[in-house]
Amino acid sequence: MIESLDLIAGWLQENLLLPLLYSAGLMVWEELSFGWALFAVYGAVQVALTFAVCVPLERWLPVERWADNKAVWVDVLYTVISRVGVLPLITFVLFWQAQTALNGFLTDHGWVPPTLERIFPSLLGQQILTFILYAIILDAVEYWRHWLSHRYRWWWALHALHHAQRQMTFWSDDRNHLLDDIIAFFWFGVVALLIGVPPMQFPLLVLVLRFLESLSHANTRLSFGTIGERVLISPRFHRRHHGLRAAGRYSCNYGAVLPWWDMIFHTADFSPRYLPTGDPSGDEKLANGGYWQQQRAGLRRLWTALMPRARGV
Amino acid sequence: MPVGLGRGLAGAGLRPVLVEGMGWRLQGAGHPAFLGGFALVLNLLILLLSGARGPLTIGVVVVGLALVSLPAARFGWARRVPFLLGGGLVAVGLFAAAGWLNEMRVLNLLGAEAAHLSGRDAIWPLFQAAWDASLVWGWGTGAGKVLAGFAVHSATDNTLIATTASVLFASITAVFARGARGAGGGTEGRVNVNAMMTTRAAVLLAGLVLLATPVRAGGVAYVLNSGAASISVIDMDTRTELRRIPVLREPHHVVATPDGKELLVGDSSANEMFVLDPLSGVVKRRLPIANPYHLGFSPNGKFLVVNGLARGQVDVYDAARMLLIKRFPLKSKPSHLAYAPDSGRVFVTLQGTDQLAAIDLTKLEVLWTQPVGKAPAGVMWHQGKLLVANMGSDDLVVVNPANGAVERRIVTGRGTHQVLASPDGKVIWVNSRIDSATMALDPKTLNIVRRYAIPSGPDCIDFAPDGKLWITRRFAERVAVLDPVSGNYETITVGRSPHGIFLSPNAVAR
Numbered sequence: 001m002i003e004s005l006d007l008i009a010g011w012l013q014e015n016l017l018l019p020l021l022y023s024a025g026l027m028v029w030e031e032l033s034f035g036w037a038l039f040a041v042y043g044a045v046q047v048a049l050t051f052a053v054c055v056p057l058e059r060w061l062p063v064e065r066w067a068d069n070k071a072v073w074v075d076v077l078y079t080v081i082s083r084v085g086v087l088p089l090i091t092f093v094l095f096w097q098a099q100t101a102l103n104g105f106l107t108d109h110g111w112v113p114p115t116l117e118r119i120f121p122s123l124l125g126q127q128i129l130t131f132i133l134y135a136i137i138l139d140a141v142e143y144w145r146h147w148l149s150h151r152y153r154w155w156w157a158l159h160a161l162h163h164a165q166r167q168m169t170f171w172s173d174d175r176n177h178l179l180d181d182i183i184a185f186f187w188f189g190v191v192a193l194l195i196g197v198p199p200m201q202f203p204l205l206v207l208v209l210r211f212l213e214s215l216s217h218a219n220t221r222l223s224f225g226t227i228g229e230r231v232l233i234s235p236r237f238h239r240r241h242h243g244l245r246a247a248g249r250y251s252c253n254y255g256a257v258l259p260w261w262d263m264i265f266h267t268a269d270f271s272p273r274y275l276p277t278g279d280p281s282g283d284e285k286l287a288n289g290g291y292w293q294q295q296r297a298g299l300r301r302l303w304t305a306l307m308p309r310a311r312g313v
Numbered sequence: 314m315p316v317g318l319g320r321g322l323a324g325a326g327l328r329p330v331l332v333e334g335m336g337w338r339l340q341g342a343g344h345p346a347f348l349g350g351f352a353l354v355l356n357l358l359i360l361l362l363s364g365a366r367g368p369l370t371i372g373v374v375v376v377g378l379a380l381v382s383l384p385a386a387r388f389g390w391a392r393r394v395p396f397l398l399g400g401g402l403v404a405v406g407l408f409a410a411a412g413w414l415n416e417m418r419v420l421n422l423l424g425a426e427a428a429h430l431s432g433r434d435a436i437w438p439l440f441q442a443a444w445d446a447s448l449v450w451g452w453g454t455g456a457g458k459v460l461a462g463f464a465v466h467s468a469t470d471n472t473l474i475a476t477t478a479s480v481l482f483a484s485i486t487a488v489f490a491r492g493a494r495g496a497g498g499g500t501e502g503r504v505n506v507n508a509m510m511t512t513r514a515a516v517l518l519a520g521l522v523l524l525a526t527p528v529r530a531g532g533v534a535y536v537l538n539s540g541a542a543s544i545s546v547i548d549m550d551t552r553t554e555l556r557r558i559p560v561l562r563e564p565h566h567v568v569a570t571p572d573g574k575e576l577l578v579g580d581s582s583a584n585e586m587f588v589l590d591p592l593s594g595v596v597k598r599r600l601p602i603a604n605p606y607h608l609g610f611s612p613n614g615k616f617l618v619v620n621g622l623a624r625g626q627v628d629v630y631d632a633a634r635m636l637l638i639k640r641f642p643l644k645s646k647p648s649h650l651a652y653a654p655d656s657g658r659v660f661v662t663l664q665g666t667d668q669l670a671a672i673d674l675t676k677l678e679v680l681w682t683q684p685v686g687k688a689p690a691g692v693m694w695h696q697g698k699l700l701v702a703n704m705g706s707d708d709l710v711v712v713n714p715a716n717g718a719v720e721r722r723i724v725t726g727r728g729t730h731q732v733l734a735s736p737d738g739k740v741i742w743v744n745s746r747i748d749s750a751t752m753a754l755d756p757k758t759l760n761i762v763r764r765y766a767i768p769s770g771p772d773c774i775d776f777a778p779d780g781k782l783w784i785t786r787r788f789a790e791r792v793a794v795l796d797p798v799s800g801n802y803e804t805i806t807v808g809r810s811p812h813g814i815f816l817s818p819n820a821v822a823r
Contacts, residue, residue: 011788013788018728028665119367
């Protein structure tokens with residue numbers, strides 16, 4: 001399966017991207033464009049896989065049924081933009097630029113960024129183990145980013161867009177404000193520089209992780225059992241994080257794939273109820289607006305959070 | 314006196330430094346906060362000054378985790394965040410001041426010896442030997458016990474002390490391993506016998522395994538899978554992939570040392586160079602080298618030049634000692650390189666700025682930087698001129714090495730990428746990325762003699778003794794073995810995005 005997906009990406013690169021880059025005089029990006037092609041192909045497969053698993057689950061075991069699910073469509077757009085479309089392209093180019101600039105600066109000062117495998121040489125060749133270690137570290141890093149995004153007033157103003165959805169489905173995972181995405185991108189960029197995150201070395205495993213993140217947002221009554229809940233994050237566990245009362249600066253269940261960080265830092269809530277989701281404090285446009293309306297509403301909320309006068313303080 | 318001092322401090326609102334308990338002693342010696350601070354400050358300082366970057370990283374991670382995770386009512390987030398930010402600022406400050414603090418081992422990597430940077434390499438192979446000789450249940454400290462010891466110590470007592478203690482034990486183990494290698498006597502004698510017996514048993518076992526493995530003498534091809542962090546080992550006779558050698562991130566280019574005894578594989582985004590035995594494929598060493606993308610030894614074997622494409626740097630090394638002589642920051646994206654036959658100059662294509670740069674290796678200065686065409690990639694010396702493949706256009710240009718002036722333009726194919734001569738010098742080979750072709754040029758006229766269709770991004774080439782060309786096809790996870798006479802090619806499946814290739818005809822396929 002991996003080989004056929006790689007070959008599809010190779011075909012895209014050879015027949016579409018390279019001729020395009022050549023005509024635009026951008027051949028200098030050719031190495032990067034192949035990375036993007038791989039990312040987009042794996043992203044598309046991941047969306048298809050999530051769709052195939054989550055649609056039946058949401059149909060047969062829903063938490064909520066809605067007469068009208070118009071609000072879900074904007075999340076579909078977020079997902080496509082984020083996993084297959086423009087965002088990976090921008091991220092790849094930006095990431096390359098930022099990493100090159102930072103690497104250049106560090107080079108000038110004599111610093112060679114390490115990798116986990118250099119710190120622990122016996123990891124070399126243990127690809128799966130190495131990936132799992134990276135995944136655990138990145139998940140811990142994601143926990144803290146998410147925790148902070150609730151804690152700071154201005155950051156929560158941006159992150160509230162993610163919580164505004166009252167019709168939460170597996171599509172909602174990528175529903176984020178663009179600025180929030182950019183911060184996340186820099187956050188991971190710094191970690192990548194510190195521990196040398198392998199890029200597309202393990203596309204299939206990345207696909208599984210992203211699938212789990214999408215699944216955790218699904219509108220379905222699914223729990224992994226007493227032990228399973230403490231190993232991987234289930235839709236039930238993550239739904240509590242999106243619950244009406246959990247929206248805001250003090251929440252619970254911040255984890256993305258592993259519930260361990262919530263357990264260690266006492267923010268886990270394993271209670272079995274399935275609560276309604278949304279953010280009652282937010283602008284209605286954040287919940288029901290179109291893509292750009294939501295982005296604008298997020299910016300307005302950020303402005304209010306940053307300017308004490310605007311919020312009447 | 315201590316009493317007076319203690320009283321004075323108490324009077325000033327501070328705790329007395331010394332207390333009486335079976336004689337005067339430092340009161341902080343048993344105080345967790347004092348111990349923590351002592352371990353934190355002193356250990357970090359020692360690690361920083363000794364330049365042991367591995368333990369330093371562990372120390373920083375442990376301290377960081379403790380700061381963000383340990384619950385303490387009196388030490389809330391309002392107090393912790395300034396610590397974290399302060400730590401970050403100190404790190405940034407250290408980087409910014411690295412130029413002036415070049416006496417510090419951890420910061421003086423610029424312009425200094427680029428190998429064995431952390432100093433850990435002095436001890437690690439010995440520790441590894443100890444590990445191999447007795448993992449857990451063997452003699453003495455038993456290498457694996459260091460980890461078990463760390464876990465137990467950390468869980469029951471103090472992670473910070475456990476970290477430094479385990480580093481200490483690792484060193485002790487390594488020292489014992491050194492003893493095991495030598496011909497020492499006395500108490501070390503027993504150690505020697507045990508370790509040597511274990512080693513002999515391992516060698517015997519390895520020999521039996523090797524004997525059981527079918528051996529062929531058809532040669533081996535090493536293909537660098539840049540998107541799969543591995544090197545495919547291919548039996549040149551049967552055209553099958555035998556195994557993959559794991560590397561770290563993105564291996565792009567490979568070169569043999571002047572004596573042919575070693576292969577250097579640059580793992581660019583991992584900042585490491587893998588040194589392989591070309592006959593057995595065994596990884597002999599790993600060297601920390603900044604962003605090794607394209608690399609090559611000068612014809613006289615004196616210099617090794619390493620291009621850092623992502624970092625915009627060209628590093629000139631003393632090849633014999635692997636010492637960095639000078640780093641040239643060249644913007645941007647230094648890609649391929651070629652030497653003048655007298656080894657006096659090296660020429661580097663700068664993909665990001667459409668230029669070619671010439672560096673004088675005697676005076677160690679940039680002679681000139683000239684525009685040569687869009688996104689130049691491959692470059693080679695040819696009959697007193699330079700040939701440069703322009704990937705952003707459809708041409709190969711002839712450049713005057715004295716001043717960088719473009720003298721002639723030969724239309725080859727869109728995305729011209731690679732240019733190199735056959736071993737007998739009778740053909741110049743050029744690859745086109747977008748027109749998916751490999752072309753043979755007459756070395757005298759530089760006219761295209763024949764064009765071969767090689768799909769899916771033909772890239773690096775190596776030449777087999779039977780006259781066939783082995784070409785990596787970046788987007789198809791394949792290598793093409795082209796017969797230039799018939800024009801047919803065979804394909805071999807390898808890993809994602811195969812880039813550099815090296816044929817080792819004398820290697821034994823295993």
